[in-house]
Amino acid sequence: MFIVFLKLTGDKSRIPEFMADHKDWIGKGFNNGTFLTVGNLDDGAGGAILAHNVTRTELETFLQEDPFVTEGIATPEVHEVTPARTDSRLSFLMPT
DSSP, rough: EEEEEEESOOOOGGHHHHHHHHHHHHHHHTTTTTTTEEETTTOOOSEEEEEEESHHHHHHHTTTTTHHHHHTTTEEEEOOOOOOOOOGGGGSSSOO
16 A cells, blocks of 8 residues: 655646646546545645555556646655554455
């Protein structure tokens, strides 16, 4: 499982120009079974993604396709997490 922070590091004024394409990219992440949830960081510094069912290399490759990343607006920060315990609703995240 991975927690990804998309940190806004570039020109924030360009966000509206690429938001529709960014949302399409997010949709692909859900459609291909990689993303579990996405959301905005509360301080306006970017976004967060919970991802699974993917290797780190595959995830990093997919992150490079995000228009915010390709346009230099955001920089992804990937953290791999190996769950030690979960609520039963998230048991599918436990390593086998």
